[in-house]
Amino acid sequence: MEKKKKVLVIGVIGADVHAVGNKILYHAFTQAGFDVVNLGVMVSQEEYIAAAIESDADAIVVSSLYGQGELDCRGLREKCDEAGLHGIPLVVGGNIVIGKQRFEDVEKRFIAMGFDRAFPPGTTPETTIEALYELLGMNGDGE
Amino acid sequence: MKAVLLIDFGSTYTKLTAVDLDREELLGTASSFTTIETDVNDGLTRALAALREQTGEVQYTETYACSSAAGGLRMVTSGLVPELTGEAAKLASLGAGAKVVGIYAFQLTEDDLEEILASKPDIFLLVGGTDGGNTACILHNARVLAASDADFPIVIAGNRTAARECERILAGKEVYVCPNVMPRFGVLNVEPTQKKIREIFLERIIRAKGLSAAQELLSDIMMPTPSAVLAAMELLSNGTACESGIGELVGVDVGGATTDVYSIADGMPEHMNTVYKGLPEPHSKRTVEGDIGMRYSIGGIIEAAGIDKIAALSGLSPARITELVALIKADKSTVPIENGDLEALDFALASSAVLEAVKRHAGSIYETYTMMGQTFVQEGKNLTHVKNIVVTGGSLIHTKRTAQIVSHALYSPSDPASLRPKQANTWVDRHYILAAMGLLSTHHPDAALRIMKKELEYHGDSE
Numbered sequence: 001m002e003k004k005k006k007v008l009v010i011g012v013i014g015a016d017v018h019a020v021g022n023k024i025l026y027h028a029f030t031q032a033g034f035d036v037v038n039l040g041v042m043v044s045q046e047e048y049i050a051a052a053i054e055s056d057a058d059a060i061v062v063s064s065l066y067g068q069g070e071l072d073c074r075g076l077r078e079k080c081d082e083a084g085l086h087g088i089p090l091v092v093g094g095n096i097v098i099g100k101q102r103f104e105d106v107e108k109r110f111i112a113m114g115f116d117r118a119f120p121p122g123t124t125p126e127t128t129i130e131a132l133y134e135l136l137g138m139n140g141d142g143e
Numbered sequence: 144m145k146a147v148l149l150i151d152f153g154s155t156y157t158k159l160t161a162v163d164l165d166r167e168e169l170l171g172t173a174s175s176f177t178t179i180e181t182d183v184n185d186g187l188t189r190a191l192a193a194l195r196e197q198t199g200e201v202q203y204t205e206t207y208a209c210s211s212a213a214g215g216l217r218m219v220t221s222g223l224v225p226e227l228t229g230e231a232a233k234l235a236s237l238g239a240g241a242k243v244v245g246i247y248a249f250q251l252t253e254d255d256l257e258e259i260l261a262s263k264p265d266i267f268l269l270v271g272g273t274d275g276g277n278t279a280c281i282l283h284n285a286r287v288l289a290a291s292d293a294d295f296p297i298v299i300a301g302n303r304t305a306a307r308e309c310e311r312i313l314a315g316k317e318v319y320v321c322p323n324v325m326p327r328f329g330v331l332n333v334e335p336t337q338k339k340i341r342e343i344f345l346e347r348i349i350r351a352k353g354l355s356a357a358q359e360l361l362s363d364i365m366m367p368t369p370s371a372v373l374a375a376m377e378l379l380s381n382g383t384a385c386e387s388g389i390g391e392l393v394g395v396d397v398g399g400a401t402t403d404v405y406s407i408a409d410g411m412p413e414h415m416n417t418v419y420k421g422l423p424e425p426h427s428k429r430t431v432e433g434d435i436g437m438r439y440s441i442g443g444i445i446e447a448a449g450i451d452k453i454a455a456l457s458g459l460s461p462a463r464i465t466e467l468v469a470l471i472k473a474d475k476s477t478v479p480i481e482n483g484d485l486e487a488l489d490f491a492l493a494s495s496a497v498l499e500a501v502k503r504h505a506g507s508i509y510e511t512y513t514m515m516g517q518t519f520v521q522e523g524k525n526l527t528h529v530k531n532i533v534v535t536g537g538s539l540i541h542t543k544r545t546a547q548i549v550s551h552a553l554y555s556p557s558d559p560a561s562l563r564p565k566q567a568n569t570w571v572d573r574h575y576i577l578a579a580m581g582l583l584s585t586h587h588p589d590a591a592l593r594i595m596k597k598e599l600e601y602h603g604d605s606e
Contacts, residue, residue: 004275015513017418035275037328042418042513042520050224051328055276066514 006058006136009051011039012094014072018065021094025063028125034132045076049083058136059089061128069096070109077114089135093119093128146170146201147587149579150187150208151368154215155399157186159194160579161201167593171197172574207582211368216344219245219264221255223271223280228301230422231324232270235300235333237429239340240370241266242401250280251287264295266343268336269309272302274326285309289316296343300324300336319343331425341366369429371581372396373405376533377427378584378592379570379599380407386592391529393504393564395552396577397496397536399438399475404430404504405533410524410562417508417519424524430504435496437489437538438475441468448495456491459484478541490548493538498551506562521562527554529564533599535572545571546602570599 008029012022019041026038037055039047048060060080064072073092080088092115097106103120110118117131133139145164150157161170175190195201218241222229225248236243244262247255259267267288271281281301288297289312299309300321310318321336345365366374372394382388394405406428412419434443445453445468450461457464467488471477479485506523532552539545546569554565576598584591 017515054227055273
């Protein structure tokens with residue numbers, strides 16, 4: 001029997017319509033051996049959760065490009081817990097906050113919100129893929 | 144002459160339509176009160192006699208039938224997430240012509256099971272999980288059903304990883320396995336399940352509901368009546384290789400107990416700045432509003448529209464309306480006489496039924512501002528450019544004000560979020576032939592289409 005691929009649910013959160021990065025991530029993650037459920041742009045917390053339940057996802061990857069990520073992401077962990085997705089890895093990246101802030105501080109705030117990883121602007125897909133392999137206990141070939 | 148007889152066993156009437164295949168025209172239509180409790184054949188015999196009065200002695204070379212008798216095809220569905228596989232299961236069942244009497248999501252509870260057993264469905268549709276996705280829910284629900292004394296057929300159409308195990312869990316029951324109704328996130332695959340549902344209907348339900356005696360008369364095909372109507376709508380819209388259809392359409396059937404709405408249209412967003420949300424809907428979509436109907440569900444119409452709106456449309460006072468509604472509730476077979484108060488009330492009720500049912504069927508759009516400027520979010524189908532509305536049902540075909548009633552199906556500037564057709568031609572099913580033509584289309588699509596184009600009464604643009 002074919003080994004089941006790890007499933008990622010991805011999308012751009014909130015009232016954010018930046019579609020290009022989302023498509024790039026979709027292709028990068030697929031090539032890296034993941035089964036990707038792409039929710040596209042303007043995704044609500046509830047949509048990530050519904051898709052993750054239905055597809056039995058291994059991780060949720062949230063993008064935010066328009067600076068409101070911190071507001072949009074607040075409460076996602078608690079809602080995941082409520083919906084029975086206990087301990088599902090949550091990863092966030094993009095221009096997740098406004099203005100010049102030290103990323104270490106930003107990262108701390110997102111970790112405190114229940115995210116497992118937070119990535120600054122300019123992160124390459126490869127970096128995120130490495131982090132996902134590590135989080136999901138996979139080797140370098142997506143196995 | 145090559146004559147074909149088409150029978151629609153309804154819950155209250157058996158309707159017959161006779162057509163001449165060679166000349167592609169109607170020979171006659173007739174109906175008779177159905178007595179399913181005693182013998183469905185009595186109603187059929189009387190209707191046949193009434194038909195003979197119109198047509199004279201006719202030898203039918205083929206006979207086909209559809210049925211919504213004894214409550215029609217009653218189904219219960221269970222999915223995982225309500226908006227995802229839960230919705231997919233509902234769409235699949237409605238599209239197969241079923242009356243969905245129960246919709247469940249997530250794990251079935253003991254209370255759910257009691258409700259399900261009490262509702263005695265004809266078929267249970269068990270789904271949940273995308274392929275390779277969640278298996279826990281559908282396996283749990285299979286176990287719940289297995290441990291019960293459920294004796295209805297169960298169609299499994301969920302996560303393929305769990306399908307065989309569900310089948311094993313349910314061993315001893317009548318079980319069918321179909322491909323997943325939502326194999327991947329946001330992708331529907333409902334046709335194989337719908338085909339299986341119709342097959343089960345044919346084999347089991349017809350027999351159980353006492354129609355087998357009538358079946359001897361039939362050459363072929365028994366389907367649920369709504370499924371026949373949907374087939375007629377699809378044919379009328381899409382056409383055949385030899386005869387063109389009329390293009391995308393919206394169909395409305397205002398009945399006594401429910402209002403059915405059909406759309407044969409894509410309805411995806413038209414502009415780049417519109418984002419689509421929710422499950423993509425099938426090209427052929429059917430919805431049933433169980434609380435919107437001219438007699439049994441009269442209360443639902445008034446609740447949805449508000450008594451003031453009914454008063455404004457009918458020109459009657461709220462007090463008079465309450466009086467008339469009580470009258471109708473006491474005798475469901477009340478039909479209006481011309482120019483009376485009841486006719487005015489029925490006009491208002493039908494208009495409101497059309498408005499509410501089409502509004503629920505059609506998609507909606509809202510405007511939002513993002514950092515990139517104005518953006519629109521669309522949910523459901525955009526039907527604004529659909530150019531045809533097909534209507535049927537007593538309140539729409541036995542009135543001179545059909546066009547006025549139908550205008551309520553259209554887009555309204557006062558409710559711009561509702562994506563209903565902006566401008567459309569109306570096709571009125573004056574002779575009640577849609578279900579019959581759907582049946583005929585299974586073997587003679589070209590003839591069925593040409594008869595519909597000839598017999599449906601056409602009214603140009605209404606705005």
